[in-house]
Amino acid sequence: NNDIENDYDVIIVGSGAGAMTAAIFAADQGNSVLIVEKSDKYGGTSAISGGGIWIPNNDEFKALGGTDSEESALTYIKAASAGSAAESRIRTYIKNAPKMLRELQANSRVKYAVAEKYPDYYQHLEGSLPGGRSMDPELFDTTGLGDEIEHQQPASGNTLLMGKMAWTARQAHKAVAKERGWMLMIIGLMLRYKLDFKQRKKGRRDRRAGLGGSLVASLRHSVLDRKIPLWRSTEFTDFVITDDKVTGIKVLRDGQELTLNARYGVIMGSGGFEQNQQLREKYLPHPTQQAWSATPKGCNTGAALEAGQKLGAATDLLDWCWWAPTLKVPKEQSARGLFAERAFPGAIVVDGLGKRFFNEAAPYLEFGDAMYRNHQKTGNSIPSWVVFDSHFRHEYAMGPLMPGKIMPDSRAPKAWRDSVYWKADTLEALSELINVDATGLAATVTKMNGYAKTGIDEEFQRGGNVFDRYYGDTSVKPNPCLAPIEKGPFYAMKIHPGDIGTKGGLLTNDFGQVVRPSGEAITGLYAIGNCSSSVMGTSYPGAGATIGPAMTFGYVAANHISANR
Ligand code: FAD
Numbered sequence: 001n002n003d004i005e006n007d008y009d010v011i012i013v014g015s016g017a018g019a020m021t022a023a024i025f026a027a028d029q030g031n032s033v034l035i036v037e038k039s040d041k042y043g044g045t046s047a048i049s050g051g052g053i054w055i056p057n058n059d060e061f062k063a064l065g066g067t068d069s070e071e072s073a074l075t076y077i078k079a080a081s082a083g084s085a086a087e088s089r090i091r092t093y094i095k096n097a098p099k100m101l102r103e104l105q106a107n108s109r110v111k112y113a114v115a116e117k118y119p120d121y122y123q124h125l126e127g128s129l130p131g132g133r134s135m136d137p138e139l140f141d142t143t144g145l146g147d148e149i150e151h152q153q154p155a156s157g158n159t160l161l162m163g164k165m166a167w168t169a170r171q172a173h174k175a176v177a178k179e180r181g182w183m184l185m186i187i188g189l190m191l192r193y194k195l196d197f198k199q200r201k202k203g204r205r206d207r208r209a210g211l212g213g214s215l216v217a218s219l220r221h222s223v224l225d226r227k228i229p230l231w232r233s234t235e236f237t238d239f240v241i242t243d244d245k246v247t248g249i250k251v252l253r254d255g256q257e258l259t260l261n262a263r264y265g266v267i268m269g270s271g272g273f274e275q276n277q278q279l280r281e282k283y284l285p286h287p288t289q290q291a292w293s294a295t296p297k298g299c300n301t302g303a304a305l306e307a308g309q310k311l312g313a314a315t316d317l318l319d320w321c322w323w324a325p326t327l328k329v330p331k332e333q334s335a336r337g338l339f340a341e342r343a344f345p346g347a348i349v350v351d352g353l354g355k356r357f358f359n360e361a362a363p364y365l366e367f368g369d370a371m372y373r374n375h376q377k378t379g380n381s382i383p384s385w386v387v388f389d390s391h392f393r394h395e396y397a398m399g400p401l402m403p404g405k406i407m408p409d410s411r412a413p414k415a416w417r418d419s420v421y422w423k424a425d426t427l428e429a430l431s432e433l434i435n436v437d438a439t440g441l442a443a444t445v446t447k448m449n450g451y452a453k454t455g456i457d458e459e460f461q462r463g464g465n466v467f468d469r470y471y472g473d474t475s476v477k478p479n480p481c482l483a484p485i486e487k488g489p490f491y492a493m494k495i496h497p498g499d500i501g502t503k504g505g506l507l508t509n510d511f512g513q514v515v516r517p518s519g520e521a522i523t524g525l526y527a528i529g530n531c532s533s534s535v536m537g538t539s540y541p542g543a544g545a546t547i548g549p550a551m552t553f554g555y556v557a558a559n560h561i562s563a564n565r
Helices: 017-028 044-048 059-063 070-081 087-107 143-151 169-176 182-194 197-202 211-225 277-283 303-311 364-378 390-395 427-434 438-454 466-470 547-563
Strands: 007-013 033-036 112-114 134-137 234-242 245-253 256-268 321-327 347-350 384-388 422-424 490-502 513-515 521-527
Touching: 007 017, 007 245, 007 547, 017 033, 017 044, 017 087, 017 211, 017 256, 017 547, 033 234, 033 245, 044 211, 059 087, 059 112, 070 087, 087 547, 134 211, 143 211, 169 182, 234 256, 234 303, 256 547, 303 521, 321 364, 347 438, 364 490, 390 490, 422 427, 427 438, 427 490, 521 547
Parallel strands: 007 033, 007 256, 245 521, 256 521
Antiparallel strands: 112 134, 234 245, 245 256, 321 490, 347 384, 384 490, 422 490, 513 521
């Protein structure tokens, strides 16, 4: 095809946050760049995510008077990852993450603020901070993107206020924690949305994008500013190899096979393999289901992993996901993650024996992992059940159910009854409905009601640290994460050990280059984001610990390519 340019300095596969960040830096360093994206929508999981990035020692926190250092970040990540990732890569991350963000914000439309109160996930580890490392995108006005925004992976319902209005993570937290002024803030957000008559005539989509939608839209706009071509519906199928070096890729574009040449490098940013049931069964703990993943359907099917393995690349952490307990909502394409709600006071998670098995307020990776570990022991926690009473139902959200005071059962979609939530007048009747041991559940609830009184969860120390309490209700005393379950009717929701992406993949070195088992780099080949094995190893140190590294190693890879041109 004569109209198509086949030769580029750098080709980037995938259009998530890491990929577009790499494209921007590579282009600004004087490279001709092409982005290819398999889906007809750009943005991948990054676009439907919270868009948080975990950047230790960032400028914004220090500007607010915060204290952080490379040393404490290193101590913390090393303790969290416990030898499951190379120290030199961790050091590279810590050095480059604040630089990446500084340069990206100075030269592109991306804009972040520090989420000062968002604690690191492992408060018991040395070097953790009670806030200041997780960064939250500012709202982004998508008007300048024109029709291109229609081709962005649409935000998932649970990242939007009432399923339609954009907000930041800081605003969402203010509402959940019912901080001073939260009602006024919500009214302000609603008015801004409703009074945008021009946009309302067009449809439901908010003119402003928040969270991952903001990050990806601002990156996409910055990619457009640089006239970097982004080909949607173009699927990477394999590498082109010349003299043991990667010199290009093969793609399928509109059913046509093309060979594209990359003079200086190919950067794989094509996500993990969570949407590939066969690969899940091959590598992940069992049972495992693609349908439990909260990632966009059909996007990330392990293309980089399979092509890399053929080349002889080393891999690591293939049995790990960024776990998150998820539930299915009819008509929604992906499962929904339960990130915050488990910490709200008055909800517990039990297995088939009606027993709690972990601190419900723990980070989602640890909770998903605990579901597997308990299942291996008892055979009874996949699925598990979130149980709460009518007081909880009235006050708090759980999955797609907004608090009953806003969305009573009578206003929730009928199809959700007995598919999203189960309901019965007594705990005993509820146990029967969901096939959970009634005696076990009754005993668990009695114990929890005692802990709620004393404020001490004697089994799992729920609410025992600042991370647990981040999503607690400060008006509940003595422990903002503990409340009794006593007022019928009672509710249950079914959860699975889902994921927000796989965590293992091609092993890379300090420059983002894919390596062979010997440690030798494969010239011309870089991998970032979830197609590479995570720099965090088996850990999830804080909110943004997946996208922060994806963007940072995108920056590192672009720098390495340009320096070695
Ligand atoms: P993606 O963003 O998924 O991009 C990969 C792209 O590659 C996709 O568009 C895909 O279609 C494309 N692709 C795949 N195969 C091919 C092929 N063969 N050829 C061409 N293109 C291909 N993480 C955080 O750090 N902070 C958060 O706040 C956060 N919140 C989250 C909230 C939710 C609800 C979810 C689901 C996830 C969240 N995550 C968060 C996780 C995070 O979104 C992902 O880990 C991250 O976006 C993965 O980035 P990636 O670039 O590897 O993949």
